[in-house]
Amino acid sequence: MDDGVAEVARDALASGDPLPGTCGFAGELDGRLVRDVLGRDLCYVEADAAELTSDAWSHDPDDLESPTLIPAGHVWQNGETRRAWSLPDPPANRERVVERVRDAILDAVTRSLDDTANLAVAFSGGVDSALLAAHADAPLYVAGYGDATDVESARESADAMRRRDDLRVCDLSLDDIEAAVPEVARAIGRTNAMDVQIALPLYLVATRVAADGHDHLALGQGADELFGGYAKVANAPDDDRVEADTVRGARREVLATLPDQLERDVRAIRTAGVEPVTPLLCDDVVRAALTLPGEWLVENGVRKRALREAANEWLPDCVANREKKAVQYGSLVAREVDRLARQAGFKRRMDDHVTKYVESRL
Incomplete structure (x- = not known):
């Protein structure tokens, strides 16, 4: 993340503010991996990683052997994941x-x-x-x-x-x-x-x-x-x-x-x-x-x-x-995907026929 977003994310961690004024963030921050409360960006870590190295995490899961998605609103550090933010539930406001x-x-x-x-x-x-x-x-x-x-x-x-x-x-x-x-x-x-x-x-x-x-x-x-x-x-x-x-x-x-x-x-x-x-x-x-x-x-x-x-x-x-x-x-x-599935022999009477069709294409 860029320096400006990193500073906001750092302050949000300190204050616990889940909506600090960004449009989302995810990535490395001061030796930790962080992901915003709604998960608007992606961040993955190797499933067996115990420390943060440059090849242990990525925004793209294809870069890793065993990618694990950091949950939204969480921080990963030294192999442990903890919740940092939860989405607020404010009372209704009928003004303006x-x-x-x-x-x-x-x-x-x-x-x-x-x-x-x-x-x-x-x-x-x-x-x-x-x-x-x-x-x-x-x-x-x-x-x-x-x-x-x-x-x-x-x-x-x-x-x-x-x-x-x-x-x-x-x-x-x-x-x-x-x-x-x-x-x-x-x-x-x-x-x-x-x-x-x-x-x-x-x-x-x-x-x-x-x-x-x-x-x-x-x-x-x-x-x-x-x-x-x-x-x-x-x-x-x-x-x-x-x-x-x-x-x-x-x-x-x-x-x-x-x-x-x-x-x-x-x-x-x-x-x-x-x-x-x-x-x-x-x-x-x-x-x-x-x-x-x-x-x-x-x-x-x-x-x-x-x-x-x-x-x-x-x-x-x-x-x-x-x-x-x-x-x-x-x-x-x-x-049309449903039609393709039926044309390939996956009829609607079958349980979850479109999913079976998709799996057959891989």
Whole structure:
């Protein structure tokens, strides 16, 4: 990590502050390995390492013989791992809700994007990626197969934002998806259907971005987890996919899954040759989101209410309020991987047939 981030991380260790104002960090610090509370960057250590040497750790697991991921919010030193930070759980704050979210987003996207060279934006037309596009003088990329709704949404939003000339559509073929399945499974170190189907469109977009000469890709990751974008959060406590009996509690359960998701996504994108940039996961945005009352996460069926109202400062209403499918469905990649699995003889009546197909490709 650079000197500025290292100093902030050092102070955060001393104070116990889990959100000290960075956009994530991981790596060596004063003879220790550290990883921020949300796991926004990656750091691996050799499983049997007893001391920190230059060849005992890496940001890339492929550099090590037996890589072990440092858990989010933890410190590794001399073969021992301990928790340094936990995500705070502040009380709800109903004062200046939209303004606080808007200010945090503006600061985060400005700080993250303004000085990033060779930047592209992953743009599916929803409020998350549109917020980045509104603040980035960079091309916008969307990937989809056939009549994918992500491509349609991206075109409509780009038109509304007067950015149509900046939109680059990655038209995926079945051959593209088929060839990428083993590459992505190896890149993320997972073969389960859901992880592979989510990582595939990210990898394919990042591959096109790299081919076009860009080395940073801005993504709206984290917005759904922070601001209440999931149906299971909106439906709490009546959704059996969460244990919480409130929307805020369900949001916290979902937030706990972020480090695992981010490892998958970061590995997929880096394998394609670009570096992910995630402004909506910067500490100030996280702090603002954590204080949101339940009715500002979801109200009257509207998910991500605070984020959408804050976005009205920069986006047309039709973009700020657009509903979208998850990337694996909006791109139609999940559907086509399922088709490939069935064509290869892995029928739906088989248990977890897509995972078995992925494993057969390795």
